[in-house]
Amino acid sequence: MKIGIIGAGAMGSIFTCFFHNAGIETTLYDIDRSTVDALRNGLRVVAGDTTVSFPVAITNDPAMLTACDIILVFVKSYATVPAMDVISSVLSPESRIVTLQNGIGNNEAISRYIPVERIVFGTTTIGATKIDRSTVQYGGSVDIVIGGTDMSAVDDVQRAFLDAGLSSTITDNPETAVWKKALINAAINPLGAILSVPNGALLENEYALLLQKSIIEESVAVAGALGMHFDTTAVYAATRDVCVKTSKNLCSMLQDVQSKRKTEIESINGAIVRNGAGHGIETPVNSMVATIIHAIEESYTFSV
Secondary structure (H helix, E strand, O other): OEEEEEOOOHHHHHHHHHHHHOOOEEEEEOOOHHHHHHHOOOEEEEEOOEEEEEOOEEEOOHHHHOOOOEEEEOOOHHHHHHHHHHHHHHOOOOOEEEEOOOOOOHHHHHOOOOOHHHEEEEEEOOEEEEEEOOEEEEEEOOOEEEEOOOHHHHHHHHHHHHHOOOOEEEOOOHHHHHHHHHHHHHHHHHHHHHHOOOHHHHHHOHHHHHHHHHHHHHHHHHHHHOOOOOOHHHHHHHHHHHHHHOOOOOOHHHHHHHOOOOOOHHHOHHHHHHHHHHOOOOOHHHHHHHHHHHHHHHHOOOOO
C-alpha cells in the first residue's frame, strides 16, 4: 500500500509521521516550493519534550501521486478545488480519496472531480501546529470518524489508519460528523482569532460565552433545516469541553491570522450563513464574526 498526502501543513505533516513510523510508503505533495525544499532536509516532529527527525518523500510534481492507493487531502478548505484541479487527472482510477479537512463542503468539492464511490470523508481530533516549514508539533488525540457510499473504500481507508496506529470509527452518517465538528469550530475558531487568545481563555470571558451560545443556537437551527438534528445544550457542552481539553491551544484560525494567511472562515461560519439563507434562517452572529474575520484578513495589506 502506498499513501499520498496533499498539503504539507500541520495535519499533512503529522499524518505523514504516523504512516512513516508504521513503515508505510508515503508521498507528501505540496505546491509551495520553499516548503518542498525545506522538507527535503527532513521532517521534524515535536511531541512534548521529544523531537524526532526523519526523511520524507516530498514533491511538487503531481504525477508522483499516480501510484498511490489512498490519497489524503489536507489543504485548507479554500484550496480544495485548486488542488483537485491539479491532481485529479493524474490519480489512479482505483485510488481512494480521503478528506478529514475542517469545514463544510470539502466532500462536495472533491466529488466534482472524483466518483463518490471512491471518496471517504469524516473528521479527526488530532491536534498539530506547524512551527516552521519543516517542523510540526503534535498536540495529541487521534480519534477519526469516517464514512462514505462504498464500504469497501471505507474499509480500505480504516485498515490503513489502523496499520498506522490511528484509532478510527466508521459511521453510516459522516455528514453529521462533519457538521458537528463545524458547529463546534464555528463557536471557537473565529472568537479565538478575533480575541487573539487560546481556547481556554474563551471560557473565562462572559461576553465570549454569550457569543458562543448565540453562534451555536443559530448553527443548530441551520443544521436542523438540512435534516441534521442536534441538541443545542449538548453542542454547547461539547464546545466547552473542547475548550477545556485544548485550553492552551491556539486554534488554527488564530494561527492563520497571526501568520497573515487566509482563514477557513467561509467553510465554517460562512457556510452556516449561506445554508441558513437558503432556508430562510437568520444567522446574524455567525455573519458578524465572519465579517470581522474578513476585515482582519483585509487588514493584512496595511501597515502602521
